[in-house]
Amino acid sequence: MRKYVLRDHRHVHPFNEEARDLRIQNKPLWLHQRDTLASYTTQEIVADRFDALPRDGAECLVHADNLYFDQEYIEAFMRAARQLGVPARAAFAPDNKTFQQHSLPLSTSFERDGNLYLANLWYFPAGITNDPQPVVIDFQSREIGYYHVPTYMAADQGDLVYQVPLLGLIAIDAWVHILMADMVFGLFKRGARFEKRAQERTAFKLRVLWRALLEQKQVLRCSDVVRIGRNCTIDPSATITGPSSIGDNCTIGAGVAIDNCTIGDNVNISQGCQLLLSTVGDGAFLPFRASLFMTTLMENAMVAQNTCLQLCVIGRRTFIGAGSTFTDYNLLPTPIRAMNANLELRDSSAPVLGGCVGHNCRIGSGMIIYPARTIESDVVLFASPERRVVDRNIAFEDSDHHKIRLAPLHRRLYPRKGEKVADTW
Numbered sequence: 001m002r003k004y005v006l007r008d009h010r011h012v013h014p015f016n017e018e019a020r021d022l023r024i025q026n027k028p029l030w031l032h033q034r035d036t037l038a039s040y041t042t043q044e045i046v047a048d049r050f051d052a053l054p055r056d057g058a059e060c061l062v063h064a065d066n067l068y069f070d071q072e073y074i075e076a077f078m079r080a081a082r083q084l085g086v087p088a089r090a091a092f093a094p095d096n097k098t099f100q101q102h103s104l105p106l107s108t109s110f111e112r113d114g115n116l117y118l119a120n121l122w123y124f125p126a127g128i129t130n131d132p133q134p135v136v137i138d139f140q141s142r143e144i145g146y147y148h149v150p151t152y153m154a155a156d157q158g159d160l161v162y163q164v165p166l167l168g169l170i171a172i173d174a175w176v177h178i179l180m181a182d183m184v185f186g187l188f189k190r191g192a193r194f195e196k197r198a199q200e201r202t203a204f205k206l207r208v209l210w211r212a213l214l215e216q217k218q219v220l221r222c223s224d225v226v227r228i229g230r231n232c233t234i235d236p237s238a239t240i241t242g243p244s245s246i247g248d249n250c251t252i253g254a255g256v257a258i259d260n261c262t263i264g265d266n267v268n269i270s271q272g273c274q275l276l277l278s279t280v281g282d283g284a285f286l287p288f289r290a291s292l293f294m295t296t297l298m299e300n301a302m303v304a305q306n307t308c309l310q311l312c313v314i315g316r317r318t319f320i321g322a323g324s325t326f327t328d329y330n331l332l333p334t335p336i337r338a339m340n341a342n343l344e345l346r347d348s349s350a351p352v353l354g355g356c357v358g359h360n361c362r363i364g365s366g367m368i369i370y371p372a373r374t375i376e377s378d379v380v381l382f383a384s385p386e387r388r389v390v391d392r393n394i395a396f397e398d399s400d401h402h403k404i405r406l407a408p409l410h411r412r413l414y415p416r417k418g419e420k421v422a423d424t425w
Helices: 029-036 071-084 097-103 175-200 202-215
Strands: 002-006 043-047 060-064 067-069 088-092 111-113 116-124 133-136 142-147 160-164 169-171 226-228 239-241 244-246 257-259 274-276 291-293 308-310 337-339 345-347
Touching: 029 067, 060 067, 067 071, 067 116, 067 175, 071 088, 071 116, 071 133, 097 160, 097 169, 097 175, 116 133, 116 169, 142 175, 160 175, 169 175, 175 202, 175 337, 226 239, 239 244, 244 257
Parallel strands: 002 043, 002 060, 088 133, 226 244, 239 257, 257 274, 274 291, 291 308
Antiparallel strands: 060 116, 067 169, 088 116, 111 116, 142 160, 337 345
């Protein structure tokens, strides 16, 4: 089957990079799409517009390159579309709680059709034609709590929950969607599928129990639940709870606590760090006592000691200074607004949300960042009495390195769309 990939050339703020090149679950989105569809397609063609695709009668699959979809969703969609026997397009019903709560807010990629929302994913059994039929796939969502809010702070929402799908699709239009793809569609989904498998398959449950007995470990810490790559050095006092995966050539120091995380290759996590429900990209470095909670670090990022990141996304080659705190909760019960694909502030539909830092940034020590604030790629923020609290979005023009004569030492690697690198010094 032929596959057509529709390019979305828009940049995702604040990374100044197309969605296809950003990492989702520690893998470039374009590579994840290719791997997921490998068993269905034999040829890939990239195009800029849907109306430019050839009409030659071949069976084909068409999708936008800013879509994240998992293997389970594609299998369900292809099965339903082929049974339908006519051109089909992925659609979402209004009762899909995961889509309504985690995919639709801040998104600009979904098309409204009556009470349905249509995604840029099509199947054509005999060539591209007009008027494909909508195919609604049930996400099989499960409500899973992730934050217990004290009663005096709970307002109307009480405990905070995610609508976790067992299979799903999300468009990466804004940085919040990266967080949702990694957390809700990634780590939480992995945990939910593990629980479902343990409940429904007695043989699987017995195998995990037997492995735990052989290794003399607690069930969620045995090798069937915690996957560790080659050539890793892990201190005996470190605690790793699954389902988690550790890549190759990693070093994990004394007293480290890791719970349901994805750790890439060549990662160094030093003494006393705590990681919960987080994704850490290849080559990242966390010195002692750094903490991540439901956070994504892209490749080669560094988070210095005593820094706490909650529900954040940090770009590649970015440094976060010691003792910094990314807050995730408005003290007054006001909605948290975040930047969408059109660079407009809109309700994020998230009661708690951290901040986002782009690629190639340098953030000084002791910073406090308000919820949902963004720092654009290539920004440098010096620690100073005037710059301790980040209460607004920071653009490249606001970077502190412009104020000193050594500014050329920090190159701009990720200009905005349409800008030339030579114009950004």
